[in-house]
Amino acid sequence: MSGIYLHIPFCKQACSYCNFYFVTRTSEREHFVKRLIEDIKSYGDTRFSEETVETIYFGGGTPSLLVPAQLEQIMQALYEVFDIDPREITLEMNPDDVSAQFLSDLKSLGISRASMGVQSFEPELLEFMHRAHSSEEAMQCLELLSASDFKSFTVDLIYGNPGQTTEQLQRDVKNLLEFNPPHISAYSLTVEPRTRLGKQVELGRIAPPEGDMVAEHFDIINQLFSRQGIERYEVSNYSIPGKEAIHNSNYWEHENYLGLGPGAHSFWWDDKAERWENEQDLRKYLRDEDHLEKEELSLTQLAEERLMMGLRTRKGIGFENLKQRYNYTFNDRQLEYIERMVDEEKVVADEGVKLTDKGIKIADAIILDLVTLH
Numbered sequence: 001m002s003g004i005y006l007h008i009p010f011c012k013q014a015c016s017y018c019n020f021y022f023v024t025r026t027s028e029r030e031h032f033v034k035r036l037i038e039d040i041k042s043y044g045d046t047r048f049s050e051e052t053v054e055t056i057y058f059g060g061g062t063p064s065l066l067v068p069a070q071l072e073q074i075m076q077a078l079y080e081v082f083d084i085d086p087r088e089i090t091l092e093m094n095p096d097d098v099s100a101q102f103l104s105d106l107k108s109l110g111i112s113r114a115s116m117g118v119q120s121f122e123p124e125l126l127e128f129m130h131r132a133h134s135s136e137e138a139m140q141c142l143e144l145l146s147a148s149d150f151k152s153f154t155v156d157l158i159y160g161n162p163g164q165t166t167e168q169l170q171r172d173v174k175n176l177l178e179f180n181p182p183h184i185s186a187y188s189l190t191v192e193p194r195t196r197l198g199k200q201v202e203l204g205r206i207a208p209p210e211g212d213m214v215a216e217h218f219d220i221i222n223q224l225f226s227r228q229g230i231e232r233y234e235v236s237n238y239s240i241p242g243k244e245a246i247h248n249s250n251y252w253e254h255e256n257y258l259g260l261g262p263g264a265h266s267f268w269w270d271d272k273a274e275r276w277e278n279e280q281d282l283r284k285y286l287r288d289e290d291h292l293e294k295e296e297l298s299l300t301q302l303a304e305e306r307l308m309m310g311l312r313t314r315k316g317i318g319f320e321n322l323k324q325r326y327n328y329t330f331n332d333r334q335l336e337y338i339e340r341m342v343d344e345e346k347v348v349a350d351e352g353v354k355l356t357d358k359g360i361k362i363a364d365a366i367i368l369d370l371v372t373l374h
């Protein structure tokens, strides 16, 4: 079983915090689609086309900048090359690209899950994040989405913006919950060095988000979502029961996935485990001159990764899974540390380990301690 990720690297404008690979010249879309289809076809009769594909994810960039006819050609090529038995086909979209017709066309193409990048409904915050859509567009697209045939959809929200008040956050959450989203990804704003926001922080024009404020926002979100039956199942992901994202959950469990398009990542584990990232260069991709460097991962590296990803999820990680699949057992120092974390109510340990609500707030620190004690 495997997944396919397609990176559609076009955006109308650069959001201030964004660290993904994208270009703002959109004139090359048609050429890109042709090249992507060639790329897909080059995987026919390879080890990558032998496994059944259960999830497809159109990410970016902004996949909704492609028209349905282009998406249809891509889907056709995928079905020609891969053995696809779809459990989930997701497409990321931005509010300013969505119409009732667009949603209905996507549905006819077999796209089963819509991922809407709203981030906020507050005009001031949308401007700060340099988003291309307005508050009204965000509302309208969610109305269209909840009235559409998409039973499965997710909305992205960003909290912890510098200067964002708790009232603003509560309003954002309230506005969002009115549309009964089955799934929400809520991210705390991170300041990445090579972004517009990163530069502004570096120049001292903006103060980075404060830890206490971010923790308070996290609590508000958890509480308000939970009241509506939307529970956290990973640090940044929330859903009603049964609506957890399949494609993303597979990343955390080391299932195989093939990434196509500039900047896409892949992970494949058969007789050896490898990870690679396609070169972040659309021009080279269009000329089929892009390079990738594969990194082979040892079983210890894989175990540590699994530990890191597993501890960020509500399920945690089972001792048996670590032993069977990764030949990894905790040593005495790690077990002592886990015991201490249990006493401090940050960890629950039975047949494995998982973080409590208190522990999840310092997940990165706990994971780092555990890994370095090995």
Ligand code: SF4
Residues within 6 Å of the ligand: 010, 011, 012, 013, 014, 015, 018, 019, 020, 022, 060, 061, 062, 094, 117
């Ligand atoms: S956040 Fe999304 S829309 Fe904004 S620049 Fe990044 S990829 Fe494009």
